[in-house]
Each structure stands twice: as C-alpha cells, then as structure tokens.
Amino acid sequence: MVLMKVYYKSPIFMQNILTSVRGYQYKRQRNGKYYQREMDFYNKFDVTDEVAVQKYQAKELQRLLHFVVNHSPFYKEFYKNIDIRQIQTPDDLKKLPILEKKIVRNHIEEMYTISEKEAVVSHTSGTTGTPMKFLHTYEGIQRRNAILDDFKREHGFINGQMKKASFNSSEIVAADQQRKIFWRDNVPMKQRLYSSFHSQAENIHYYVKNLNEYKPISLDGYPSTLYEIARYINTKEISLDFKPIAIFPTAETLHPHYREEIERAFKCKVFNQYASSEGAPFVVECTAGNLHYHKLSGVIEQVEDDEMLITSFMNNGTPLIRYRIGDKINFSEEKEKCACGSAFPIVQSLEGRSTDYIESEEKGKVTAVFLSIISEEFKTSIVNMQYIQKKLNHVIVNIVPDSSYEEKIDNIILQKLIYTFGENMTIKLRKVPEIPKDKSGKFKFVRNHLAR
Ligand SMILES: [Zn+2]
Structure with a gap:
C-alpha cells in the first residue's frame, strides 16, 4: 500500500501524528x-x-x-x-x-x-x-x-475516556526499524498501540519499561503477546508501577496458562470475549x-x-x-x-476454528485446547511451544526452552505426546530460539496444514 510506504519513511513523531489522524477517522466511524x-x-x-x-x-x-x-x-x-x-x-x-x-x-x-x-x-x-x-x-x-464497550464498562473501563495499551497491531512499526520504540499513540482513542510483531525476547524489556511510564488503565490485544510480556515480568520478578482495572484479550484463543501468567504479572483480572x-x-x-x-x-x-x-x-x-x-x-x-x-x-x-487440532490415525483429532493443557505442565521450563502438522501421523513440536530446561524434559514431553497421539505418530521435537509470528503479528499455537 502506497500510504504505508509514506508512513514507514516518516520520522517517528510524524508516524504518531498519522496514527492519531487514522485514529480520529476510525473513532468517527465507530x-x-x-x-x-x-x-x-x-x-x-x-x-x-x-x-x-x-x-x-x-x-x-x-x-x-x-x-x-x-x-x-x-x-x-x-x-x-x-x-x-x-x-x-x-x-x-x-x-x-x-x-x-x-x-x-x-x-x-x-x-x-x-x-x-x-x-x-x-x-x-x-x-x-x-x-x-x-x-x-x-x-x-x-x-x-x-456491545463491546458496554462489556468493558461493566468491568469498570470506559473506552475512549481511559488510557489503554493495545497489543494487536503489526503494521505501526516497520519490520526493520532499528530504534527501540515499538509503540505509537492514537490520541483521540486514548490508546497506545504496541507492535505485536516486535515483541521478541530481546525487545520485551523496552515494552515493560514503556508500560511502566505510560501506566494504562487497561490492556487489550493478542493474548500470545500479553503472555510473552507477562512471562517476562514474572520471571524477572518485576513489580510494576501501575495496576490496570482489567485486561481484555482479543482475536486469539486464551489458553488457561496464558490467563494465569497474565493475571499474576499485572495483578488484575482478565476478561475474555469472543x-x-x-x-x-x-x-x-x-x-x-x-x-x-x-x-x-x-x-x-x-x-x-x-x-x-x-x-x-x-x-x-x-x-x-x-x-x-x-x-x-x-x-x-x-x-x-x-x-x-x-x-x-x-x-x-x-x-476456536476447527482447524486448531492435530490429527492422528489412532486418536483422531486432538484439539488445541487439550494440547494447551499438556503444555501447561511444562510452563516452568518452556517459554513457548507450537505444534505443526504437515502430514498425517507426523507432528513437529517447536519448543523455546527456558534457561532451566534440562534434556530429560525431552523424554517426559515425548512420553506424554505418544500417549496423546498414539504409538504410530512420528513426533519431532525441535528446539528453537523463537517462534515466528504470522504477518499480522498473531501467534499460532497449532498450525495444521492438512485441515481444510
Ligand atoms: Zn455471569
């Protein structure tokens, strides 16, 4: 898009203005x-x-x-x-x-x-x-x-009047930006947009520092991004200088371990919505x-x-x-x-969508919800996990290990997954430093290429 090209070439203060202009148009529309x-x-x-x-x-x-x-x-x-x-x-x-x-x-x-x-x-x-x-x-x-704002109002948050931090935007920061400023302001909506695309391990402390300065009344956006930030806060035992009223995840499945981690980090309740x-x-x-x-x-x-x-x-x-x-x-x-x-x-x-499953001949469809319950058991030693299926009876499990990860955990996970998917499933564990997100900044816990 031509407009985005102009946007990315502008200095950051200009990008903030353009974000607010867009925000103003959006506010009028909504x-x-x-x-x-x-x-x-x-x-x-x-x-x-x-x-x-x-x-x-x-x-x-x-x-x-x-x-x-x-x-x-x-x-x-x-x-x-x-x-x-x-x-x-x-x-x-x-x-x-x-x-x-x-x-x-x-x-x-x-x-x-x-x-x-x-x-x-x-x-x-x-x-x-x-x-x-x-x-x-x-x-x-x-x-x-x-309807959405009424739901938030019920939980004490007045949208448009109270400050919020949103983590569902991938476009506001150019993919190759060098400066460590991963947020833009939408003034008319009292919203600070944080890039969900750049929230990789090496950048997270910038997000936390900025949140501490901004002190939002609520947070919303992709639960996977909120979870990454929450996990960082909990592991580093950071105590925040603010306490939001409520957190509203959107657009992705909110796994139980996401909720637990997010509520612990921000010391406030998560309210889900579909x-x-x-x-x-x-x-x-x-x-x-x-x-x-x-x-x-x-x-x-x-x-x-x-x-x-x-x-x-x-x-x-x-x-x-x-x-x-x-x-x-x-x-x-x-x-x-x-x-x-x-x-x-x-x-x-x-x-969620019925493609959120891994299929094995022996055990049939194993849903993302079920897999997330298994993953929860390993959450102290695993930063992130993803299941990918490209052919039947074959699954790749990407694992981002924590510093406390020990090789013997491999076997525990394997045993658990053999039990879940059956003996005929070929399971490949892959240690990766990071799991890439899709273009929109979303994280997919299960990628099933067979499902239609
Ligand atoms: Zn009720």
Whole structure:
C-alpha cells in the first residue's frame, strides 16, 4: 500500500501524528449516532430480566428475517418456499435451512444488501481456504462496538475516556526499524498501540519499561503477546508501577496458562470475549468469571457435535442466519443461574476454528485446547511451544526452552505426546530460539496444514 510506504519513511513523531489522524477517522466511524443510541440502550436494559431479553430477541429476529427477504437477493431465493412469518422466536429457527460456509463462499455477492462503497469491509482470515469479504453497514459496526464497550464498562473501563495499551497491531512499526520504540499513540482513542510483531525476547524489556511510564488503565490485544510480556515480568520478578482495572484479550484463543501468567504479572483480572470478523454474536465474560452468550447481539444454536450456528443482529450488510461458522460451543447443562444475575445462558466451553487440532490415525483429532493443557505442565521450563502438522501421523513440536530446561524434559514431553497421539505418530521435537509470528503479528499455537 502506497500510504504505508509514506508512513514507514516518516520520522517517528510524524508516524504518531498519522496514527492519531487514522485514529480520529476510525473513532468517527465507530462512535457515531448509532453507537451512542446503543450505549444508552444497553445502559438502561436490564439483562437480568429474562422476559425482556426474550422479547427483544424475538423482535430483532423478526426484523432481521423481514429485512433479508426484502434486501438480499440470496435470501429471497434461499427462503422462497418458507413463510418467514412463521418464524417468531429463536426456537423456530430450526425451520430454516443451515447456511454452510460453502454456500456463503459461492454466493456471498448475492448476499450483500449494500454496495462496497457504502460499507465497512472485513475479511475472514485465510486459515480455512480463501478469505471471504464481508460488508458491514456503519450502523452494524457501531452496534457491535457498543456491545463491546458496554462489556468493558461493566468491568469498570470506559473506552475512549481511559488510557489503554493495545497489543494487536503489526503494521505501526516497520519490520526493520532499528530504534527501540515499538509503540505509537492514537490520541483521540486514548490508546497506545504496541507492535505485536516486535515483541521478541530481546525487545520485551523496552515494552515493560514503556508500560511502566505510560501506566494504562487497561490492556487489550493478542493474548500470545500479553503472555510473552507477562512471562517476562514474572520471571524477572518485576513489580510494576501501575495496576490496570482489567485486561481484555482479543482475536486469539486464551489458553488457561496464558490467563494465569497474565493475571499474576499485572495483578488484575482478565476478561475474555469472543467475536468474529464475520460479525457473529458475542460471547462475553461476566464479573463472576463465566462466559455468557450475549442474547442482544444475535442467536447462537448448539447443534450436533457441538457445532455452532450463528444468527447475527449486527450484520445487515452481509446478513448471516444459521451460519455454520466452524467454531464449537457448549452450553451449561441445566438452566443454571450465574452469580452475576444475567439471564444470558452460561457457555461452558468455546473452541476456536476447527482447524486448531492435530490429527492422528489412532486418536483422531486432538484439539488445541487439550494440547494447551499438556503444555501447561511444562510452563516452568518452556517459554513457548507450537505444534505443526504437515502430514498425517507426523507432528513437529517447536519448543523455546527456558534457561532451566534440562534434556530429560525431552523424554517426559515425548512420553506424554505418544500417549496423546498414539504409538504410530512420528513426533519431532525441535528446539528453537523463537517462534515466528504470522504477518499480522498473531501467534499460532497449532498450525495444521492438512485441515481444510
Ligand atoms: Zn455471569
């Protein structure tokens, strides 16, 4: 991109100004009139009132269905033999066909209800085939941001008014920059962006020193980056000069050992949340530490094999109804009430994209969540770990050893993995000084090249 070339050639003070200019445009896009309307609405809405929640959901669902058959050529055809007036509540959704990814891939342009010019565009990541382009209306974007900011408000953080440190940006610092300044300021959003790409071992102390000067009220971004920094703080027994209110990881799986390490380093709670670039309904963590499916943002159905179907109230540009997003969800068995009082159902577990697994003939699919539990046992002697599968019955395990690592740990890990994957799995342990991130600065714990 030409603009980025100009940006990288500018001195750092200029890059800060450009980051703020971009931030200002972004703020206008996300915090417009719809945002304010929704923020006020959520502020007043009583989420402990089960009847009110049900009523809202039914009304939004009817509005959505009416909208799609009138504005999306795809849905007009897809539902042509169905009387959509019969679908009144989330339970009635079963009468509608499931929207498979393949269908979306082939028909996405007919699904759009707006032109690209008037839309905010997002792309799904390319881990499962070609990326898809989703168009969002400004209203949709603002409603989504309001849900997210309302979630943060519940945990005491007012987005845009309180200082935050964000670790999800790879572009703000040129890959080959020599100076050790790995952050830029977005003044309008009271945000300091830290490069998630440069946070390698030799640079981390610069990050910690700068955080100590900046003293953010909250931190957000990739849990893998937050974890790297937290681990450094804990190992070096650094005590920080600030204590954030809350930490909000985004975009990657939050492994249990990540959470533990991050909470210990920053002496504050981590609150997780699930969203997607397609615009799926939200799953958010409450003050009592449970995940809830946010019923005001859409409908989530749990179908066979815990597969998740999503219906979004927030994406009118590319409407998604009963879309099989590829993630798995498990709701709490009984109608268990959460200590926080919310009428939103408790989510027992949520698993990322179904490509996050390693497959062996003997044991089938071993999920990233399961592998992260194994890795946790070795966390005192391992800085980082990654599983890569390129062929069946073959796995490469990259290990970044700590100074306390001893050769005999190799055998313990091997035994554990043979037990996990079966005798026929060839397991190759590789000691590496660092595990490279992808272009966006994300770290992938499991890379499965076989999965489609
Ligand atoms: Zn709760």
